[in-house]
Amino acid sequence: MEKSFSFSSYHFSAASQKQRDKDLESSSSIRGGPQWKSAGGEEELAAFFHDHDTILQVSEEVDGFLETSATTPPLLHVPDCVHRLTKILDSMVYRYNTGKSKLGKDAEDDDLFLAVVDRISKISAILSTFPCDPSVLDKTTFSLEKAMSFLEKHLCTILQDPKSSTTTTTPTSSNHGSFRSGSGSESKPKPPKKSSSFGSLTQVHDAALCSPFDLVNLSDPPIIPTLSSHQDQDQDTSFPAFSPEKVSLMNKIASAMIAAGYQTECCVAFASFRRIAFKTALQEFGYVSVGMEEIHKMQWEMLEGEIATWNNAVRHCITVLFNGEKKLYASVFPNQQSISQNLLSDLARAVIIHFLNFAQGVVLTLLTVEKLFKFLDMYETLRDVVEIAIADGSYLERCRKELAHEIATTKLRIAEATMAMFRDLENSVKGDNDRVPVPNGAIHPLTRYVMNYLEYACEYKDTLEQVLRQCLHDDYHSCRYYSPIRKIELEEDDGTPKNSALAIQLMTIMDLLSLNLEYKAMLYKDFALRSVFLMNNGRYIVQKVKGCKDLHQCMGDNWCRKRQSGLKLHHKDYRTETWSKVLNCLSTDGLQGNTSSVLSPRANKDKKPKQEVKDKFKRFNSTFEDIYKTQSSWVVSDEQLKSELRASIAALVIPAYRSFYGRFKHHLNSSRHVDKYIKYHPEDIEALIEELFDGGTSKRKS
């Protein structure tokens, strides 16, 4: 029973008159039809008393009128119930406008009001086809306009502040679902999988100037993809944040407005407020509007952050915000598909073009190698999130073509930039001609950088393949961007994807790197060190390739085999270069002929062979010591290579020395200062060989 009083408990007071809304009053009290001249007067409005039942009764009469006028020829006389209902509506609107009643407080009251609005709207429609007294129509349309005006205002109030709870309702009043779209099975934005950054080549070189031994770990541990902690932000976001009650109310208001021909007002309100809501939501996400020129001028360190934010914002917007928005419109305009579509299309177009502008701006910056992976992140976001959403979104019919074109264009720009960045990498590798060799034949920072870069690039294998292909297939670009260095010779490789554009690109860079390393090797004057340098770097490259499945797949087994046999040649060169000298010292050539006499203790008259043995030992000692001195400071960072080298040296030197030692040792037993000649036991030599290539870290214990 209480609800029937919601329009009935008003008592006229002088004070409230002063609070009147001039807008509401308008000019109606001056004129008006003869019958009900005073209907617009405020006192009357305020004093007009309606209980629920009266309203229902009048409504019924009006329904009767509406029914008959639909079938019978138009009447000249408008029944009294029409006037009464108009008056009722006026007073209802007045109460709402003055705050005496509140829309959204009680669903039944709301429905009653909206039912009256609906009837007046119908009456207006019918009367406009009537040759009746125009002042009657004027009254009803004016009354309707005031009601519409109020509804529009109320709609704006709800739209403006989704979270406010001024219009609390009983929770049972709605059948509409909740809008907490971030929860449950709702797809959350997928974080960009790799968001770490990659240094530039120059940074590597700067670091290379410090200390050569610091280089061992420089950029070496593969950059571990880290998940951005930013992702959790959207966990609890509910968007849009309208309560089910408000959604229900908006639906009722929108239906009433559309029925009365106020569709445009309704759409304008939605379009503006939802646009602002989107902007705010994205701002909360850290995404703000940046001009193209501003992006162009931005430092990379800062832009990197912006790109990460952009990726998150785009994913969030498409997966969470758009879906929420779609649901909202589906609930507010359930039977007005074209309205929802238009609103969503306009909104999506504005937002997505905005996003694309950022990407376009980023692509305008100087294209250097270290930016590649961030660019690919953007590419993936566009491909995996935006493009798919556009293709799926039937609700975006109106702008789908345009957006698809825009996205494709932006992707192409990123693809071109990717090509340009690979060109930059190629040029950097080609042009890296520092004239100072890395000390001790260690792995060159360029090798590390390039290999880590390529390994990291393989994280984006599929995307890169796609991107490179896109550019290659574009005739226009193929002749301009593709470097002719390597023709497809992958055919001979087995187990290699034959037509992989990425593989070709990787090969090109590997080849350039090898060429450059050969050039760098020439900087060493010591031939043996050249071989060690090439072995070190070559080994590193092969190990990197073998250690990364994707890289290995791209380069193929054959490539690895070739590289490895190349390494064996360097190994051989090294052995010949360094250790043949040593073996020469141990040759028994000069002593061979008179071995017996040397060995015979009785042949003591002949001192010459003894002297020769002494000399041989001395020469061996000094040669070996020289080698030890230099080569123990050389660096072989790969443990396996190191032990391989040591084993191969030992296999070469130890047996020769052991036999020489065994044969001539006691010859000198009687000599004074025997230690001078026989400094080393074979075991000593073995131990010393184990100390080679340690970068001078293990000092000889004497």
Next chain:
Amino acid sequence: MMIRVMIAQQKKKMPATTENNHNQGSFLGRISIRRNQVMSMSMDGSHDTECEEMELFQRHVAERFAELLSCTDEPEAFMSIGWLRKLLDEFLCCEAEFKAVLLMGRDPFQIAKPPLDKLLPELLDRIIKSLDVCNAVSFGIDSLRNIQRLAEIVLSALDQTLIGDGQVRRAKKALSALLSAMLHEDKDGGITKGTERSRSFGRRGNKDKDRSAAAPFRSLSWTMPKNWSAAKQIHAMSSNLAAPRGNESSGLALPVFIMNTVLVFVLWTLVAALPCQERNGLGTHFQMPRNLSWAQPITALQERISEEWKKKEKKGTVGLLEEMQKMEKIAQWLLDFADSFQFPAEADKLEEVKAQVEELADICRKMEEGLEPLQLQIREVFHRVVRTRTEFLHVLDQAAKLNIPTS
């Protein structure tokens, strides 16, 4: 012509210098370098073709803008949506021709040497700046659409058999919002919300009348960054725009200058015509070159637009777009009508209303048909200049590589 005469003279001198050159010192050596240049240019007759191409380019630019100057009638009336679309079409043609003149079949080397080594990067920089302008005017079209919606409300209110208090009241609200949107467009960055006056809702004793109720709504820099100014951007694009002098005025510097001028002029026109963020001081001229035949139509257009702008600037209107100018007048008239409306209205007054409403409907129809294509065209300009920039960068890059052979 001058050039050709000079070349002819050089050609005549050639045999003599060649003979002497073999055993003479550095002075003649220098001459021989010049000779070689001339030789290489005229060997295949490409120099003559080049001159022709350049003259043709100038003539085409002049013709295109002369045509725009002569547009006075529907549907391409001066500064109308149709006219702007034509303007952008012409721009895209100029741009394509420019690229053909400068890039096609040309050795990257030529483009990378003075004076282009300085002029081209300047052009590329202007292109970056132009992108922001493209975006700003594109957003401006969004706000024109909003104005169009408001006008459509006016239409649905007043395009009735009976015009009563309800209709007038509805129209009045929309008209106020519409005029307010037009007045505040500059500052709002393009978003006008609702049919407004809801700001005053609920405040007791609010003295707001419909007329002034459309409180300007501050948007949260959705469109352009907060402090971005179209006028400043245009100024930055035009301030260092200098006509090539002396020898340069006949070389490749000229098409670059023409393209720069066309680019700045077209964007300046768009900013003047469409709603755009912060346009104070837009009316100040950028210096147009005098006495150049190709530039005369552009100069004439620019003067005409400047004059219009001066008239309108103080009022802070939505822009010079012909449709908006007309709509503003109609809206003003209708609002006056609404203010003094008494039911029932006199028949002849209603006739007038009907005429105004019809005209308004006509404008709305033009906007409905033209705004979207216009926006797409602006986008096309955006993409086109980005592409051109990439192409030039590529050529410059190639030239740089050729120039410094890797040692």
